[in-house]
Structure formats: structure tokens, C-alpha cells
Amino acid sequence: MTRRSIGIIVNGVTGRMGYRQHLVRSLLAIRESGGVPLPDGTRIWPHPVLVGRSETKLREIAERHGLDDWTTDLSAALARDDVEIYFDAQVTQQREKAIRAAVEAGKHVYTEKPLAEDTAAALDLARAARTAGVRTGVVQDKLFLPGLRKLKRLLDGGFFGQVLSVRGEFGYWVFEGDWQPAQRPSWNYRAEDGGGIVVDMFPHWHYVLAELFGEVRAVSATIATHVPRRVDEAGRPYQATADDAAYAVFELDGGVIAQLNSSWAVRVFRDELVEFQVDGTEGSAVAGLRRCRAQHRAVTPKPVWNPDLPVTEDFRSQWTEVPDNEDFDNGFKVQWEAFLRHVVAGEPFRWDFLAGARGVQLAELGLVSAREGRRVEVPELAL
Ligand SMILES: NC(=O)c1ccc[n+]([C@@H]2O[C@H](COP(=O)([O-])OP(=O)(O)OC[C@H]3O[C@@H](n4cnc5c(N)ncnc54)[C@H](O)[C@@H]3O)[C@@H](O)[C@H]2O)c1
Incomplete structure (x- = not known):
């Protein structure tokens, strides 16, 4: 067996996403499973170069996982010939x-979303990467979730007939940080630090909607900062300046209407932290992170509105579980494997910087819609 080692800078590895999902659950998990196999039998072997600001934290992570390649000097890491990929899971603003810098150093780039803080910057990065001839990718992990994969299977199998609408509910209560610590970093709640639920979630909604149902043509959004004061990691109270909830309607190619609520100020009375209900002429489905349940038109019950009587039907029990039919691996890992095959073997990979820029654009226009109180059309983006 030939091993093809590939040096990958993991910048922001001390953060929540960089450490858990990208280093541990993706790159190290790929090594544990023997590397990414190529058709000729070669196995791609990721070699992480941990990059961050704190020597203590980097050393501690490296020792915990038996790694020895880490540095606080990004420029030095980018100058290395044995490093071919730059990966970014830093706070968005950085x-x-x-x-x-990575593109200028000739590295292929894979990054967390959002690609940049505004569309112009995202497109500029996409153009710079094209000019430099480097390959690019942006994390679109939700596409690889078991629930959405099963939903895609229903779509591909023609289960819905004509899709009419999508209703999505995302969110949970993020603690304020005083009487119980917050479960998300405080920068998410400060606009000046790149926070806000629109910037965070609309890039996800863009690729979920575009890949499953149709390109987004218009957006109408109302946003709010429901919890105006929070307490940070050091116990200091601060003003929440970013939106923590967004109530949005997206109009898609082909006439599908998608209505998605995103909130960090909502308590969960659902089966999963995100759920999408899809209604079509032939059937409906409700997909979450892991589960997907469906109801065909032939078995749809006929409820009759009568508030004088107690509910007699158990509506949830009338849906059928869509079976897994396959093993679903961690979504971040699956996408990493695809990107590595793209870089090493030239396999197709469509979740590139231009795809990432479309996500940034939807967030930007969502905020315009909210600020100006109007529906905003989403123009086609091109390089
Ligand atoms: N794909 C997803 O589902 C998903 C989920 C959450 C976050 N994200 C994205 O991942 C990125 C990181 O989010 P996170 O939740 O891991 O954040 P985090 O605060 O836990 O980690 C941020 C990382 O950036 C580093 N950093 C570099 N410069 C910094 C600076 N000036 N100030 C603060 N930190 C700095 C930190 O050291 C840390 O390693 C964000 O861009 C976010 O949008 C993606």
C-alpha cells in the first residue's frame, strides 16, 4: 500500500469546530481508518500542522493526540513545501x-463557512484562488447529515411529486452566561466581532436549499436581538449587538417557498435541533439531523377542524420512518475526504469558493432585507 502524505495547516484548531469536528472527528479519524483510499490503491494520509495563537493550548492538543507539528507562526507554516493545504476554522473575522496569504503562498484552501464577511470579499478570494490555480472548498456539512441524505433520497426517487414548500425550524436556548455558562462563544453575539445568526446560519440555508430544492431567488427576513445582555467567558457582562434570531422566507427557482426560523432564543419542543418539513403534491417528509419521516398522499389522514372536540388522532404516529439503508459517517469527515480526493486525484468537488460566496451573499441580502423592511432579489453570482 502506498501512502500519499499531505501536509495540512489547521488554523484555529483550539476552537470548538477546529478541534472537535475537523481535527478529531475528520483528520485524525481518517488516519484511524487507514487514510483516504484512491482507485489505484494509494491512501491519502493527512498530516496536520496545528496553527493557533496559544503555544500552551497547541502543545496540549498535540500531546493529547500524539502529534508533534505545531506552530504559532502562520507565515512560517505557509512557507513550507510539504504543506499543500491551508484549512481555516478561526473566528470569521480573521x-x-x-x-x-495562503492563496498567495500557492496552497489549496479549505475553510469553515462563512468564507468572508461580505460578498465582495468572498468573490475576490474566489478570483484570487482561480488566478493562482489553487483548489478551494467551503464546509457544507449539513448536506452530509443522515437526515438530509435520506431527504435527498426521497427527492431523487420522486417521492414528493412537485415540491410546494419547505418549513424549517432551527434553534435552541443559548444560555446568557450568568447563572449558567453559555454554550457558544461570546463573539457570536457581537456584530463588531463578526457575530450574528444570519451570518452564521444563512450560508447553511443557502446550500441546503440550492442543493435540494432550487437556487434562492429572493429573501425576506425579519431579525431580532431577543437577549440584549449576555455574560462572556471571563464573566464580564456585555451588550449583545448581533441578531440572535432570524425569521425568513426564501423564494426558490421553480416556485418553492421556504420559510426558515433560526433562533438562539427558543426552547426546543421538537425531536431534533433542526427540522425541515417538505410538502409536495404526492407526499410530505420531516427531516432532522438524523431522522427522516414521510407520509404519502395515499395514507394522508383527513383531519377536520373542530375545536369543540379533543384531538383524537396521534398525528406523529401517522408518519413512516425512512430507513438508513447505509452507514452514515460524520458529515465533516465525508466532505474532508472528498476535498482530499479533489486535491490529490483531481476528483470533482463543487463546494468551492464560488459556492461559499453564494452563502455569504444570501446572508448579506438577508440583512439588507431586515434593515430596509423589504423583499430582496438575489442576483446570480459569477466569477
Ligand atoms: N459548519 C458548522 O456547522 C459551524 C458551526 C459553528 C461554527 N462554524 C464556523 O467555525 C468558525 C469557528 O467557530 P467556533 O464556534 O469554533 O469558534 P471558537 O471561538 O470556538 O474558535 C475560534 C478559533 O479562532 C481562533 N482565533 C484566531 N484569531 C482570533 C481572534 N482575533 N479572536 C478570537 N479567536 C481567534 C481561536 O483561537 C479559536 O481557535 C466560525 O467561522 C464559524 O462560523 C461552523
Whole structure:
């Protein structure tokens, strides 16, 4: 067996996403499973170069996982010939300049979303990468969730007939940080630090809607900062300046209407933290992170509105579980494997910087819609 080692800078590895999903659950998990196999029998072997700001934290992570390649000097790491990929999971605001440096150093780039803070910057990065001839990718992990994969299977099998609408509910209560610590980093709640639920979630909604149902043509959004004061990691109270909830309607190609609520100020009375209900002429389905349940038109009950009587039907029990029929691996890992095959073997990979820029664009236009109180059309983006 031939091993093809590939050096990958993992910048922001001390953060929530960088450490858990990308280092541990993706790159190290790929090594544990023997590397990414190519058709000729070669196995791609990721070699992580941990990059961050804190020597103590980097050393601690490296030792915990038996790694020895780490540095606080990004420029030095980018100058290395044995490093071919730059990966970014830093806070969003630090991303653009680091990616620009990586592209200038001739590295292929894979990054967390959002690609940049505004569309112009995202497109500029996409153009710079094209000029430099490097390959690019942006994390679109939700596409690889078991629930959405099963939903895609229903779509591909023609289960819905004509899709009419999508209703999505995302969110949970993020603690304020005083009487119980917050479960998300405080920068998410400060606009000046790149926070806000629109910037965070609309890039996800863009690729979920575009890949499953049709390109987004217009957006109408209302946003709110429901919890205006929070307490940060150091116990200091701060003003929440970013939106923590967004109530949005997206109009898609082909006439599908998608209505998605995103909120960090909502308590969960659902089966999963995100759920999408899809209604079509022939059937409906409700997909979450892991589960997907469906109801065909032939078995749809006929409820009659009568508030004088107690509900007699158990509506949830009238849906059928869509079976897994396959093993679903971690979505971040699956996408990493695809990107590595793209870089090493030239396999197709469509979740590139231009795809990432479309996500940034939807967030930007969602905020315009909310600020100006109007429906905003989403123009086609091209390089
Ligand atoms: N794909 C997803 O589902 C998903 C989920 C959450 C977050 N994200 C994205 O991942 C990125 C990181 O989010 P996170 O939740 O891991 O954040 P985090 O705060 O846990 O980690 C941020 C990382 O950036 C580093 N950093 C570099 N410069 C910094 C600076 N000036 N200030 C603060 N930190 C700095 C930190 O050291 C840390 O390693 C964000 O861009 C976010 O949008 C993606």
C-alpha cells in the first residue's frame, strides 16, 4: 500500500469546530481508518500542522493526540513545501486575510463557512484562488447529515411529486452566561466581532436549499436581538449587538417557498435541533439531523377542524420512518475526504469558493432585507 502524505495547516484548531469536528472527528479519524483510499490503491494520509495563537493550548492538543507539528507562526507554516493545504476554522473575522496569504503562498484552501464577511470579499478570494490555480472548498456539512441524505433520497426517487414548500425550524436556548455558562462563544453575539445568526446560519440555508430544492431567488427576513445582555467567558457582562434570531422566507427557482426560523432564543419542543418539513403534491417528509419521516398522499389522514372536540388522532404516529439503508459517517469527515480526493486525484468537488460566496451573499441580502423592511432579489453570482 502506498501512502500519499499531505501536509495540512489547521488554523484555529483550539476552537470548538477546529478541534472537535475537523481535527478529531475528520483528520485524525481518517488516519484511524487507514487514510483516504484512491482507485489505484494509494491512501491519502493527512498530516496536520496545528496553527493557533496559544503555544500552551497547541502543545496540549498535540500531546493529547500524539502529534508533534505545531506552530504559532502562520507565515512560517505557509512557507513550507510539504504543506499543500491551508484549512481555516478561526473566528470569521480573521479568515479573509489568512486565506489571502495562503492563496498567495500557492496552497489549496479549505475553510469553515462563512468564507468572508461580505460578498465582495468572498468573490475576490474566489478570483484570487482561480488566478493562482489553487483548489478551494467551503464546509457544507449539513448536506452530509443522515437526515438530509435520506431527504435527498426521497427527492431523487420522486417521492414528493412537485415540491410546494419547505418549513424549517432551527434553534435552541443559548444560555446568557450568568447563572449558567453559555454554550457558544461570546463573539457570536457581537456584530463588531463578526457575530450574528444570519451570518452564521444563512450560508447553511443557502446550500441546503440550492442543493435540494432550487437556487434562492429572493429573501425576506425579519431579525431580532431577543437577549440584549449576555455574560462572556471571563464573566464580564456585555451588550449583545448581533441578531440572535432570524425569521425568513426564501423564494426558490421553480416556485418553492421556504420559510426558515433560526433562533438562539427558543426552547426546543421538537425531536431534533433542526427540522425541515417538505410538502409536495404526492407526499410530505420531516427531516432532522438524523431522522427522516414521510407520509404519502395515499395514507394522508383527513383531519377536520373542530375545536369543540379533543384531538383524537396521534398525528406523529401517522408518519413512516425512512430507513438508513447505509452507514452514515460524520458529515465533516465525508466532505474532508472528498476535498482530499479533489486535491490529490483531481476528483470533482463543487463546494468551492464560488459556492461559499453564494452563502455569504444570501446572508448579506438577508440583512439588507431586515434593515430596509423589504423583499430582496438575489442576483446570480459569477466569477
Ligand atoms: N459548519 C458548522 O456547522 C459551524 C458551526 C459553528 C461554527 N462554524 C464556523 O467555525 C468558525 C469557528 O467557530 P467556533 O464556534 O469554533 O469558534 P471558537 O471561538 O470556538 O474558535 C475560534 C478559533 O479562532 C481562533 N482565533 C484566531 N484569531 C482570533 C481572534 N482575533 N479572536 C478570537 N479567536 C481567534 C481561536 O483561537 C479559536 O481557535 C466560525 O467561522 C464559524 O462560523 C461552523
